[in-house]
Amino acid sequence: MPIQTAERFRPFGTTIFAEMSRLAAEHNAVNLSQGFPDFDGPDFVKDAAKRAIDEHQNQYARSAGVPELVTTIARRFAQRTGVAVDPMSQVTATSGCTEAIASTLLGTVNPGDEVILFEPYYDSYRACVAMTGAEARFVTLRPVNGRFTFDPEELARAFSSKTRAILVNTPHNPTGTVFTREELDQIAELCQRHNAIALSDEVYEDLTYGTPHISIASLPGMADRTVTLSSLGKSFSLTGWKVGWAITSDELSAAIRSAHQFVTFSTSTPFQHAASVALQIGEEYISELRAMYLRNRDYLGEALAEIGFDVIVPQGTYFILAEHSRVSERLGVKNDVELAIKLTSDIGVAAIPPSVFCATEGHCSNYLRFAFCKQKATLDEAIRRLRKIGS
Numbered sequence: 001m002p003i004q005t006a007e008r009f010r011p012f013g014t015t016i017f018a019e020m021s022r023l024a025a026e027h028n029a030v031n032l033s034q035g036f037p038d039f040d041g042p043d044f045v046k047d048a049a050k051r052a053i054d055e056h057q058n059q060y061a062r063s064a065g066v067p068e069l070v071t072t073i074a075r076r077f078a079q080r081t082g083v084a085v086d087p088m089s090q091v092t093a094t095s096g097c098t099e100a101i102a103s104t105l106l107g108t109v110n111p112g113d114e115v116i117l118f119e120p121y122y123d124s125y126r127a128c129v130a131m132t133g134a135e136a137r138f139v140t141l142r143p144v145n146g147r148f149t150f151d152p153e154e155l156a157r158a159f160s161s162k163t164r165a166i167l168v169n170t171p172h173n174p175t176g177t178v179f180t181r182e183e184l185d186q187i188a189e190l191c192q193r194h195n196a197i198a199l200s201d202e203v204y205e206d207l208t209y210g211t212p213h214i215s216i217a218s219l220p221g222m223a224d225r226t227v228t229l230s231s232l233g234k235s236f237s238l239t240g241w242k243v244g245w246a247i248t249s250d251e252l253s254a255a256i257r258s259a260h261q262f263v264t265f266s267t268s269t270p271f272q273h274a275a276s277v278a279l280q281i282g283e284e285y286i287s288e289l290r291a292m293y294l295r296n297r298d299y300l301g302e303a304l305a306e307i308g309f310d311v312i313v314p315q316g317t318y319f320i321l322a323e324h325s326r327v328s329e330r331l332g333v334k335n336d337v338e339l340a341i342k343l344t345s346d347i348g349v350a351a352i353p354p355s356v357f358c359a360t361e362g363h364c365s366n367y368l369r370f371a372f373c374k375q376k377a378t379l380d381e382a383i384r385r386l387r388k389i390g391s
Contacts (some may be wrong), residue, residue: 001048009127009190010391015124016295016352017033017034017123018219019183020034020351021033021034021350021351023341027344027345027348029343029345030378030381030382031350032349032382033351034197034342035239035319035371035373036240036351036371036373036380037239037373039237039374041044041271041283042236042237042278042318044277044285045236045278048274049271049273049354051273052271052273053270053271053369055272060265060269061269062266063261064092064253064260065245066269066272066273067088068272068273069272069273070092070245072276073087073247073279074090074091074247075348076276076356077086077091077247079334081217081218083215083223089250090120090249090253091253092245092253092367093244093266093267093272094244094245094246094247094264095231095242095243095244095268096231096242097230097233098124098243099260099264100229100231101128101229102128102131103246104199104227104252104259105131105132106132106259106263107255107256107257108197108227109129109165110132111132111329112133112134112135112162113132113134113135114136114137114160114164115129115134115136115137115164115166115167116138116139116158116163116165116166116167117139117164118139118167118168118169119140119272119358119360120141120358120363121169121357121358122169122173122201122357124176124378125167126144137158137160137163138360139151139158140363141175146312147175147177148177149183149311152186156185159196164196164197165197165198165199166190166198166199167201168184168187168199168201168216169201169212170216171314173359174310174317174369175206176313176320176321177314177315178315179214182196183221184216184219187216188216188222191222192225198222198227199229200216200227200228201216201229202229203230203231203332204234204318205230205295206234207234207315208315208316209290209294209315210315211316215371216228216353218378224248224252225249227248227252229244229245229247231244231245232244234318235278235282235286236282236289237280237373241268241271242267242271254316255304270298273305293372295313296373296379297313297318299379300370300372300382301313301320303387304386307387308327308390310322310323311323311324312367316373320370321369321378322367322368322369323367324336324339324367324368325366331389333361335355335365336353336365336367337353337356337365339368340368343368347354347388347389348385348387349385351368351370351383352370353365354367354368354369
């Protein structure tokens with residue numbers, strides 16, 4: 001039989017998250033690779049979903065989102081950014097932020113266009129660009145003074161007459177960087193100069209640790225050329241619900257919906273109703289979750305440093321990038337992929353090799369990504385096992 005997979009997907013294979021979770025299960029490893037909590041979200045949100053099911057909210061929802069949810073999203077966005085949006089024409093509910101990204105790119109980008117990605121990037125970004133027939137251009141994030149950032153001149157060179165969009169992720173996975181106002185201003189100025197749109201993935205908007213999150217849509221001239229993408233899963237520990245959204249102008253919303261209607265048509269109806277409840281009354285939960293993650297960040301980061309990693313302390317998200325040169329030398333491995341496999345099989349702790357998120361060969365191969373969105377007992381066991389490296 002000839003190869004059946006379409007050429008556009010052949011370079012990507014199986015996602016690294018599925019591969020590392022499979023390997024973790026095979027070796028009974030503590031899974032600090034895939035970014036999902038090992039605990040449930042709040043009862044008041046789960047109860048709201050049950051209530052919606054019992055109240056017969058079980059058929060297809062309005063394709064762009066149930067009115068209750070999109071109204072809540074619009075109100076919350078305006079409170080946070082000062083940007084007023086019409087909930088019915090400018091907010092689209094999607095099946096997670098991953099679908100929001102795919103539908104936005106499919107609806108706004110043409111073959112032959114160029115889309116700028118910061119590397120390391122979340123793995124679905126490049127695959128979604130490939131779906132459109134566009135070409136990805138890459139701008140490399142590098143560590144400077146303890147955080148990853150871009151070179152403004154390199155970013156400017158990436159823009160051209162073919163640039164249709166730039167995909168911005170802040171707080172950034174996997175580096176933990178929260179882009180500053182100055183960095184966002186540089187991106188915004190280039191978007192306006194080249195008539196490009198900004199796709200802003202802000203799923204970790206609530207998970208920052210002392211560094212304020214800024215939505216690029218709130219910058220002058222950017223409201224109508226930004227698609228703000230986010231979701232419920234990270235802020236409420238409900239990653240399996242897959243409720244996301246896209247906020248943008250009428251014109252860009254129409255483009256997104258032209259794809260969304262044929263990708264998923266609509267998102268789970270009872271979970272949309274529950275998501276509205278979460279966003280209306282969930283700030284106390286988010287505050288407590290953020291405080292727990294800050295403790296986890298510091299606890300895991302300090303332990304990794306003691307073991308021999310050089311830790312980049314994240315400003316946001318729930319991931320730590322740790323430089324592993326000393327550890328790799330001790331274990332006799334050459335790069336992040338080899339180390340991730342060895343830690344999983346021999347030590348019993350799974351992490352993500354971030355070089356798979358890069359187009360530039362070797363970039364970030366001297367780092368591993370560890371997730372700290374776990375119960376303390378889980379981190380305790382992971383740290384206990386990792387200490388075997390030095391024994």
